[in-house]
Amino acid sequence: MGNTAPYKVLTQTELSELQENTNLSQKQIISLFKRFEALDKDDTGIITYDKLFSIPELAMNPLVLRVIGLFDPKEPDPEKIQFNFTQFIQTLSVFSEKASNEEKIRFAFQSYDVSNSGFIDSDNMKKILKFFVGDCLNEKQISEIIQKTFEEYDKEKNGKISFEDFQKIIDIDDICDKMTILI
Known part of the structure; x- marks a missing residue:
């Protein structure tokens, strides 16, 4: 049946809060949530360096380590960076046309x-x-x-x-x- 971890469902309240705190519409947040889920193959609610580098396009990009570093600027080692959906959305929000x-x-x-x-x-x-x-x-x-x-x-x-x-x-x-x- 699959894991029904709480992060797997976005409530209307969570959607509204994310929309209020980012430059993204609810439709964009839902779209990014689906992308996040696809990256999170083991259903932990956390994206790690290894999960990101499982995507060939990212693994080949020389700047990907620096972008990963921006998800958690306090962590000096990109390989140790982990982020949840909220951090993912907040970081990617800057790429919105509304930013x-x-x-x-x-x-x-x-x-x-x-x-x-x-x-x-x-x-x-x-x-x-x-x-x-x-x-x-x-x-x-x-x-x-x-x-x-x-x-x-x-x-x-x-x-x-x-x-x-x-x-x-x-x-x-x-x-x-x-x-x-x-x-």
């Missing part, structure tokens, strides 16, 4: 802020560039990109790029368009 540009830009900034310090430093930038370019650029080329970026955008010359500086670096319209998906 503000500010929310999308903050999410993008957090993707670069690997150390969760509130700033992007050269180590953060190096890790992200390696995610993006893999082996296409050597260490010297990566260092040159980082140096030029910090020369131009590190206004305080303290080796850190703030959220405000980050907003000047990116193409806001482009990033917000790319961070909007129809759920």
